[in-house]
Amino acid sequence: xxxxxxxxxxxxxxxxxxxxxxxxxxxVKGIPYEFVVENLTNKSPLLLKYNPVHKKVPVLVHNAKPxxxxxxxxEYIDEAWKNGAKLLPKDSYIRAQVRFWISYIQQQMFExxxxxxxxxxxxxEKAIKELYEKFEVLEKGMKDLFPNGTFDGKNVGFLDIIMxxxxxxxxxxxxxxxxKVIDQERNPIIFSWVTALNELPLVKEITPPHEELVAVLQxxxxxxxxxxxxDHLIAIKVCVLCSSC
Amino acid sequence: MGxxxxxxxxxxxxxxxxxxxxxxxxxxxxxxIYEDLSNKSPLLLQYNPIHKKVPVLLHNSKPIAESLVxxxxxxxxxxxxxxxxxxxxxxxxxxxxIKFGEDKVFPAxxxxxxxxxxxxxxxxxxxxxxxxxxxxxxxxxxxFGGEEIGMVDIALGWLANLVSxxxxxxxxxxxxxxxxxxxxxxxxxxxxIPVIKQSxxxxxxxxxKYIAIREARLATN
Numbered sequence: 493x494x495x496x497x498x499x500x501x502x503x504x505x506x507x508x509x510x511x512x513x514x515x516x517x518x519x520v521k522g523i524p525y526e527f528v529v530e531n532l533t534n535k536s537p538l539l540l541k542y543n544p545v546h547k548k549v550p551v552l553v554h555n556a557k558p559x560x561x562x563x564x565x566x567e568y569i570d571e572a573w574k575n576g577a578k579l580l581p582k583d584s585y586i587r588a589q590v591r592f593w594i595s596y597i598q599q600q601m602f603e604x605x606x607x608x609x610x611x612x613x614x615x616x617e618k619a620i621k622e623l624y625e626k627f628e629v630l631e632k633g634m635k636d637l638f639p640n641g642t643f644d645g646k647n648v649g650f651l652d653i654i655m656x657x658x659x660x661x662x663x664x665x666x667x668x669x670x671x672k673v674i675d676q677e678r679n680p681i682i683f684s685w686v687t688a689l690n691e692l693p694l695v696k697e698i699t700p701p702h703e704e705l706v707a708v709l710q711x712x713x714x715x716x717x718x719x720x721x722x723d724h725l726i727a728i729k730v731c732v733l734c735s736s737c
Numbered sequence: 738m739g740x741x742x743x744x745x746x747x748x749x750x751x752x753x754x755x756x757x758x759x760x761x762x763x764x765x766x767x768x769x770i771y772e773d774l775s776n777k778s779p780l781l782l783q784y785n786p787i788h789k790k791v792p793v794l795l796h797n798s799k800p801i802a803e804s805l806v807x808x809x810x811x812x813x814x815x816x817x818x819x820x821x822x823x824x825x826x827x828x829x830x831x832x833x834x835i836k837f838g839e840d841k842v843f844p845a846x847x848x849x850x851x852x853x854x855x856x857x858x859x860x861x862x863x864x865x866x867x868x869x870x871x872x873x874x875x876x877x878x879x880x881f882g883g884e885e886i887g888m889v890d891i892a893l894g895w896l897a898n899l900v901s902x903x904x905x906x907x908x909x910x911x912x913x914x915x916x917x918x919x920x921x922x923x924x925x926x927x928x929x930i931p932v933i934k935q936s937x938x939x940x941x942x943x944x945x946k947y948i949a950i951r952e953a954r955l956a957t958n
Contacts, residue, residue: 571825584813
């Protein structure tokens with residue numbers, strides 16, 4: 493009875509940055525869990541019951557109650573399991589700055605990266621420029637917030653988890669895109685931060701093989717570019733129809 | 738030991754109002770600095786160099802930007818009169834609805850203001866869909882926070898004031914009393930709470946502001 497009550501289940505998919513970050517957090521806190529692989533093209537009744545609003549993964553189920561949205565799940569994990577490693581800093585000002593930068597990485601940088609991956613030509617060039625600018629901002633931000641270093645090699649926090657989930661696979665991104673994503677000379681702090689995170693046994697444990705991630709990202713890029721072409725073709729066809737009336 | 742608290746805001750920013758409400762509900766004294774966003778002060782640019790926006794909270798000379806980050810900071814720092822529940826699962830639920838407001842409700846309403854034609858129709862539809870979910874969430878409660886205002890009410894509070902303004906500006910209904918009885922009741926209740934009521938910007942100025950924003954945006958399209 494008690495075992496069922498404390499049971500932790502993670503509903504997710506295998507190659508998603510969002511699912512990965514929850515796995516990372518659970519492992520950092522040493523929380524045992526069951527992983528349920530969801531098929532997003534054929535969503536399980538359980539998933540629809542646990543996340544009726546968004547119908548997405550990841551969903552964490554604890555004590556039979558669901559928690560949705562990866563960042564919210566991470567906060568929940570930190571608050572529900574009070575013993576052991578804390579994911580958020582104790583000091584409320586530094587905590588606020590960490591929240592600020594998590595929001596920046598997720599909303600500004602992840603969105604910028606998605607644009608780079610899903611476009612080409614001039615649109616992509618512009619997106620790449622913006623991405624590099626945001627890396628500059630993050631570099632300075634981390635330097636100011638953590639003058640003694642972003643990561644001590646041991647104590648993984650919320651910000652490390654998010655950074656790792658979005659830019660940990662930067663070599664995959666570089667291979668698919670044919671551009672530099674994290675330049676050691678331009679962004680030395682970010683480079684050494686991500687390198688140190690990628691060397692953690694925990695990270696290696698939950699990261700799929702490089703070639704697998706390359707294939708996933710390439711598929712996503714191809715799909716996005718084809719969609720864009722399709723939109724363009726539809727637009728042209730409409731113009732042709734109009735001009736023939 | 739004096740605690741120096743300052744709020745950088747504009748007369749009308751709905752995001753800045755969230756910070757004002759949280760501080761007022763907790764009875765925290767602060768100084769207000771009004772910004773003119775067409776002529777940002779050097780201090781604002783110093784305290785929020787990345788986004789250059791309001792609100793910014795300054796606490797003992799340390800700045801915090803982004804209204805939702807500020808709300809969590811206020812909650813972490815001044816623990817009396819809590820705005821979030823104690824239970825972790827209920828806290829997660831509150832944060833879920835705050836995020837829903839930011840990701841779904843606000844963009845749909847904003848796009849209803851800034852777009853026209855089919856795009857405006859789609860935005861308006863999306864807004865109505867999002868209101869249905871808020872209506873569901875209010876079942877059995879008078880406020881999102883239960884008996885007292887919580888962080889979700891604060892985060893969504895802009896609806897209680899701006900919806901009727903935008904309905905006038907756009908001649909478009911958003912929250913029909915018959916379709917959304919609970920949400921309508923929440924808006925009336927929230928808007929009338931003394932701490933909230935005293936903070937509303939002048940309505941006629943808001944109407945003028947949003948008409949101007951829409952006209953400017955449509956002119957550039």
